[in-house]
Amino acid sequence: MVVVMASEATESDLDNVVSLVESAGGEAFVSRGVNRTIVGLVGDAERFEALNLGGQHGVVEVVRISAPYKLVSREHHAERSTVHVGGVPIGPGTMTLIAGPCAVETPEQTLEAALMAQSAGATLLRGGAFKPRTSPYAFQGLGEEGLRILADVRAETGMPIVTEVVDARDVELVARYADMLQIGTRNTQNFALLQAVGEAGKPVMIKRGMSGTIEEWLMSAEYVAQRGNLDVVLCERGIRTFEKATRNTLDISAVPVAQRLSHLPVIVDPSHSGGHRDLVLPLTRAAIAIGADGVIIDVHPHPETALCDGPQALVREDLAELTELMRALPPVVGRSLTAPAAAVPA
Amino acid sequence: MVVVMASEATESDLDNVVSLVESAGGEAFVSRGVNRTIVGLVGDAERFEALNLGGQHGVVEVVRISAPYKLVSREHHAERSTVHVGGVPIGPGTMTLIAGPCAVETPEQTLEAALMAQSAGATLLRGGAFKPRTSPYAFQGLGEEGLRILADVRAETGMPIVTEVVDARDVELVARYADMLQIGTRNTQNFALLQAVGEAGKPVMIKRGMSGTIEEWLMSAEYVAQRGNLDVVLCERGIRTFEKATRNTLDISAVPVAQRLSHLPVIVDPSHSGGHRDLVLPLTRAAIAIGADGVIIDVHPHPETALCDGPQALVREDLAELTELMRALPPVVGRSLTAPAAAVPA
Amino acid sequence: MVVVMASEATESDLDNVVSLVESAGGEAFVSRGVNRTIVGLVGDAERFEALNLGGQHGVVEVVRISAPYKLVSREHHAERSTVHVGGVPIGPGTMTLIAGPCAVETPEQTLEAALMAQSAGATLLRGGAFKPRTSPYAFQGLGEEGLRILADVRAETGMPIVTEVVDARDVELVARYADMLQIGTRNTQNFALLQAVGEAGKPVMIKRGMSGTIEEWLMSAEYVAQRGNLDVVLCERGIRTFEKATRNTLDISAVPVAQRLSHLPVIVDPSHSGGHRDLVLPLTRAAIAIGADGVIIDVHPHPETALCDGPQALVREDLAELTELMRALPPVVGRSLTAPAAAVPA
Amino acid sequence: MVVVMASEATESDLDNVVSLVESAGGEAFVSRGVNRTIVGLVGDAERFEALNLGGQHGVVEVVRISAPYKLVSREHHAERSTVHVGGVPIGPGTMTLIAGPCAVETPEQTLEAALMAQSAGATLLRGGAFKPRTSPYAFQGLGEEGLRILADVRAETGMPIVTEVVDARDVELVARYADMLQIGTRNTQNFALLQAVGEAGKPVMIKRGMSGTIEEWLMSAEYVAQRGNLDVVLCERGIRTFEKATRNTLDISAVPVAQRLSHLPVIVDPSHSGGHRDLVLPLTRAAIAIGADGVIIDVHPHPETALCDGPQALVREDLAELTELMRALPPVVGRSLTAPAAAVPA
Known part of the structure; x- marks a missing residue:
């Protein structure tokens, strides 16, 4: 599962997401690209669903990804990157x-x-x-x-x-x-x-x-x-x-x-x-x-x-x-x- | 070794080449393309050398070919075929x-x-x-x-x-x-x-x-x-x-x-x-x-x-x-x- | 699907099986080994089910086989052959x-x-x-x-x-x-x-x-x-x-x-x-x-x-x-x- | 080229070999096994020949090795190792x-x-x-x-x-x-x-x-x-x-x-x-x-x-x-x- 942060999201928005994930027994990997920051989640997807991550401040989108690679997958980012x-x-x-x-x-x-x-x-x-x-x-x-x-x-x-x-x-x-x-x-x-x-x-x-x-x-x-x-x-x-x-x-x-x-x-x-x-x-x-x-x-x-x-x-x-x-x-x-x-x- | 026949070579020119090759204990394989006829030789190259095949009537060229394929090799026919x-x-x-x-x-x-x-x-x-x-x-x-x-x-x-x-x-x-x-x-x-x-x-x-x-x-x-x-x-x-x-x-x-x-x-x-x-x-x-x-x-x-x-x-x-x-x-x-x-x- | 015939099955038992399969729009391939004759069926498995092949005279067994190879599969013949x-x-x-x-x-x-x-x-x-x-x-x-x-x-x-x-x-x-x-x-x-x-x-x-x-x-x-x-x-x-x-x-x-x-x-x-x-x-x-x-x-x-x-x-x-x-x-x-x-x- | 040292060779025997190799513009790689020490040479083999390495104190043997791997090659050590x-x-x-x-x-x-x-x-x-x-x-x-x-x-x-x-x-x-x-x-x-x-x-x-x-x-x-x-x-x-x-x-x-x-x-x-x-x-x-x-x-x-x-x-x-x-x-x-x-x- 990948959480895409808004470009205007703050560090505390990001911290909030990471804390929530950890509270559900998961791990959060933060990746900062030039245009967007995303958070890759590892753990129990059902418990993550219950966190309402999509409703958190600074979060644009939450994507479930079926491929074994998450952050580099086109499933979560349809547009090709430069x-x-x-x-x-x-x-x-x-x-x-x-x-x-x-x-x-x-x-x-x-x-x-x-x-x-x-x-x-x-x-x-x-x-x-x-x-x-x-x-x-x-x-x-x-x-x-x-x-x-x-x-x-x-x-x-x-x-x-x-x-x-x-x-x-x-x-x-x-x-x-x-x-x-x-x-x-x-x-x-x-x-x-x-x-x-x-x-x-x-x-x-x-x-x-x-x-x-x-x-x-x-x-x-x-x-x-x-x-x-x-x-x-x-x-x-x-x-x-x-x-x-x-x-x-x-x-x-x-x-x-x-x-x-x-x-x-x-x-x-x-x-x-x-x-x-x-x-x-x-x-x-x-x-x-x-x-x-x-x-x-x-x-x-x-x-x-x-x-x-x-x-x-x-x-x-x-x-x-x-x-x-x-x-x-x-x-x-x-x-x-x-x-x-x-x-x-x- | 490949013998390339002239476009105006006759059947008897061709027969002559084949006979010479066989007289030297070799085998001759005749291939007729649209524009040229060629003869592939199998046998003892040194004995073939002694036949003066290049000097026979109707022969354009005799080519020694190092590749294991002879007739399709570009060694004997530099121009690409159509x-x-x-x-x-x-x-x-x-x-x-x-x-x-x-x-x-x-x-x-x-x-x-x-x-x-x-x-x-x-x-x-x-x-x-x-x-x-x-x-x-x-x-x-x-x-x-x-x-x-x-x-x-x-x-x-x-x-x-x-x-x-x-x-x-x-x-x-x-x-x-x-x-x-x-x-x-x-x-x-x-x-x-x-x-x-x-x-x-x-x-x-x-x-x-x-x-x-x-x-x-x-x-x-x-x-x-x-x-x-x-x-x-x-x-x-x-x-x-x-x-x-x-x-x-x-x-x-x-x-x-x-x-x-x-x-x-x-x-x-x-x-x-x-x-x-x-x-x-x-x-x-x-x-x-x-x-x-x-x-x-x-x-x-x-x-x-x-x-x-x-x-x-x-x-x-x-x-x-x-x-x-x-x-x-x-x-x-x-x-x-x-x-x-x-x-x-x- | 494979039909295994009894060792004492007659030619007419076999013909009967083949006819039934063909009547259901299928093809029957007969293979005679030393110890047994088997019939490989190609066609609509559901229509074959309706034929009651297992109940025909001279038939020992009818086996559905999931592998793409049927007659040589160990699914229908668990014992290894000599x-x-x-x-x-x-x-x-x-x-x-x-x-x-x-x-x-x-x-x-x-x-x-x-x-x-x-x-x-x-x-x-x-x-x-x-x-x-x-x-x-x-x-x-x-x-x-x-x-x-x-x-x-x-x-x-x-x-x-x-x-x-x-x-x-x-x-x-x-x-x-x-x-x-x-x-x-x-x-x-x-x-x-x-x-x-x-x-x-x-x-x-x-x-x-x-x-x-x-x-x-x-x-x-x-x-x-x-x-x-x-x-x-x-x-x-x-x-x-x-x-x-x-x-x-x-x-x-x-x-x-x-x-x-x-x-x-x-x-x-x-x-x-x-x-x-x-x-x-x-x-x-x-x-x-x-x-x-x-x-x-x-x-x-x-x-x-x-x-x-x-x-x-x-x-x-x-x-x-x-x-x-x-x-x-x-x-x-x-x-x-x-x-x-x-x-x-x- | 590999120089095999005697089991009783001293450190100064070894230093001598290394120095000679370096004096000829080469590099010497010393490998100490349990039973023997060997020196792998990289550089100009002809210049190494002139050094009379085989005649140096503490040297058992000098072996030229054609394989690209030297020290692990069986060419210099015919007996299999334990x-x-x-x-x-x-x-x-x-x-x-x-x-x-x-x-x-x-x-x-x-x-x-x-x-x-x-x-x-x-x-x-x-x-x-x-x-x-x-x-x-x-x-x-x-x-x-x-x-x-x-x-x-x-x-x-x-x-x-x-x-x-x-x-x-x-x-x-x-x-x-x-x-x-x-x-x-x-x-x-x-x-x-x-x-x-x-x-x-x-x-x-x-x-x-x-x-x-x-x-x-x-x-x-x-x-x-x-x-x-x-x-x-x-x-x-x-x-x-x-x-x-x-x-x-x-x-x-x-x-x-x-x-x-x-x-x-x-x-x-x-x-x-x-x-x-x-x-x-x-x-x-x-x-x-x-x-x-x-x-x-x-x-x-x-x-x-x-x-x-x-x-x-x-x-x-x-x-x-x-x-x-x-x-x-x-x-x-x-x-x-x-x-x-x-x-x-x-």
Whole structure:
């Protein structure tokens, strides 16, 4: 059950709702979005019914929700949501291009990649400072040094930053630099990490687990939402199947399915799905055409020397075609390419 | 190894090549396409080298092919092929809409569905007279009576027919009525059936096996090609994965991958992939955007009474949107919707 | 709904039941097993109820069955069945070893393999004369010549023959030689073939589809049973998953699951599951311990020159260990190794 | 490359090796096992060759390893390892039964489950105090209170404890109570957590990821080993496939494959694989027969009220059969059921 508070509701209105729920032996989870605050209830629904929550001051609506995820369900919020990342919207009506290097390696490489991305229409910069790697002997990222590089490139280009966090103990650090925190596919069910980013005060992007069902993905988003953060973006990045011609199998159907089940924005990662440079643009076209709210793409000035996932990065020669498709395709599906953020967040 | 014959090569040129190959202990498989005849060689490549096949009369080219599929490989034929079905092209440059009922039930239902399909831009009519069903107790199709209904509707609408054959013993019968023979997902490795349709003198559409790799799919096409029939269309229809929110997982990446490996046209079946009516149009948009050469869609005038797969059929209310997207989207990717066949084949 | 006839029921008792069912607009499928004849009904259950079928002469029992498979379901036949192949039982209480070469190549190779198999306790000989191969360029089997070799080896060793049939047009031919007809994993949903073997008068072994669910596997068996043949053996041979360290992933749990859902015997193919010689014996141990009714194993006198699947064949050096485990393990799970057939069928 | 130190090597011998490696621009990872200390080298192998590491004081052997995992590879340590947990061995020659409740709920329930487990031959107690749950609204475990209950039950029964840790920040806490730390399937690629348990000074059990390849599983073990802890046990618990008749598909072949690739012990979890009580004993028999070094089983005195995974727990009625199979089956494969620890660790 979810209680939706009025935008003008006061803290004492909220406290009142929480107290009532607790008095009925339940738990109340308060989530504050930009436009509304909602309270998720866990406990005995019949006892909650008796509380007359809908009649309390500051309460707009009380919704019973049959899905196992409550706060992120479209059942309680029919309108699809827009999440703002450093002023850049991700949501219905727009098509947001997020691009940058898979891993931050040097200031020069990061800036070059950012400028490449920006020239093709990207308004958000991706780049990894903490890299989860299958092998303990592989490059694990530059850590805080990488975050500083990203911040410098943001200052120079005006592009807000999306970067991954892999350890709950690093959330505070990463959140000081990042505009959106990314949860990678291997951590989609790292519940301690999900709860930590839920409390970090920054938007969160959750990649789908490589063998995660759509329902499990929404449950991961619910972990974040339950800690008070409704600014969550879902990212489809391919699932693991028997087919080995591609790195993963992009589950393109997951975009409309997730959008029907949840009000959260859904974007697509064509780079990690296909795993080959020559699949990135075709998959990007498919993602836009099916109605994704954004795409996140690897670009690299010198992929042959990349420390991570070079074979799937777009290069300079691809930028003209990327630029053209980001211009031409969104209008055909009733969207416009997202404009740059007016101001760069600190 | 593949020997490509000149368009003006004679039968005796061809016999000469075959004899040489056999003299070297090899086997020669002759495939006659509309524009060229090719000979696939099996045996000891070094002994073939010594035959100077390239210098024989009527031979244009000799190509060594590293892929396990030879005749359908793009290695020996860089240009992508167009297959003509009763005069309707499927191939690069065009976007062909194939639509109709999953199963032929009555003359009225079939005609209604065909007219719905045609109104949305379809130039080929799909419809099943022989239905492979998981349960022996489910409706198995009308058989030859269904084929007659399809032929009548073709006469009335001018739409060539695509229909499935499930038994090698029925190939001759089905080929008398059909303009293109369809091999379903459960028969993709029914090699006896593949060989039979390879000799039937009609174009063939091969659906991908529900757990078939892209390589296996191309090997199935090779079975048909090896029997002399290069007019093969590949159809991606979703693969079986752990995700159960959709009937199958549409492997959209398979379109560009198969087009890069093979010169054959590749189309998409958004109806059987998603298994839900409300996923058909989004998946169709993705298929067109990624560069498919066609789509094949279930439509039904009264899906609530359909004998097969009603939940995934488009209905009358969907036609306006389908029509509009078939008009607007192909030009964005450099294609035009295929025009109707000028004349209806017998 | 299934009608079980008494063992002493006459043909006219049976005709009476069929007529009644048809008079109620239904269809009746008669299946004759060794010990009982049953009639599967398709149509309106409420109208069938009104027929008082249970009160008809020669009828033992009328059973409503909720599973989609009827005749093979354990709901109507709680006791697990034994299938006899040329006098050799496969079923509860025994452990039957079927072994031989993947493909019949020469009389010598087949006899050698059969003697190897027999020395390790095998009582049935496997060997392929018709081989379904992914590539049209691979060895496709010796055809009828292979069947003749198998018959000769049967005459010499006394081992009844299990061999694959891949084309409905060959069923009559293969059934003249074979003691059990094998349906391979690629043909598990080749319904025309299933129906043809259902009418051939010989026991049938159905391998699980490489991406077939257990329910689909039982539905394939139902196709055979519906044509009047209840002598069906199910064979688990590994399913297709993301894991590539083995050729397939042996779904060992499928053995107890299928045995709980169906009364049919269930055996395991450890050779095609693992795809490596050194996995065959460990997987055989697991199959016996979990309660399989038999195992089917590739053996080859000279696997390095095998025309098919050499790497997974057991060789002479493995026979002592195989013999020992076939002796020691079945008793621990309450079974005994099946004894040789007393007489060799023609 | 791995450097194996002599058992009598001194700290200064070790420092010398590390210094040499660093002088050649490489990194050295020191892992101290009970019987030997090894040093994993990362860097330029050719430069390492020039160091004459094999000739240094205290060095037994220098091994080049082609697998991507080094320290856990069987290439550098042909003999299979035994890991001791509170005095109880897990390794070749023995069969160790680990059993207990999925989640610790109350002192009474935990003690009852432990006594049930012990009566059937279990020598290690499993039980979860921190539970990773797909839903944020599900029971998440008792936390430290649960650990205290486990410690009390250990004191009473003498059974060392295996329990899960889900957050790197809790490793120190859990390690104070546990005898073996468990990494669950959702955290198999939570690299921060793997590194933390690698430094905790307690044996670690790593469950296979639900869509993890065998190679990825060994790489996860390598993360732990690289931090100096070679006391790692691998646990196969089923993978995610298309088949939904079981909770997961137990990949029984993974046992011999992982044992051939790695020297680490490999155990099986039949409870979480099958997900049904009636599959637990059959899967246990298969696990023992194939050569697993142990099994880990859910038992519960009152599964109908269990807070977690009740349907898969064995109950009192199952204990006689479990006891009997743990007694009878291991000797058939050359093992004996592990005896209780002589002394209980603090």
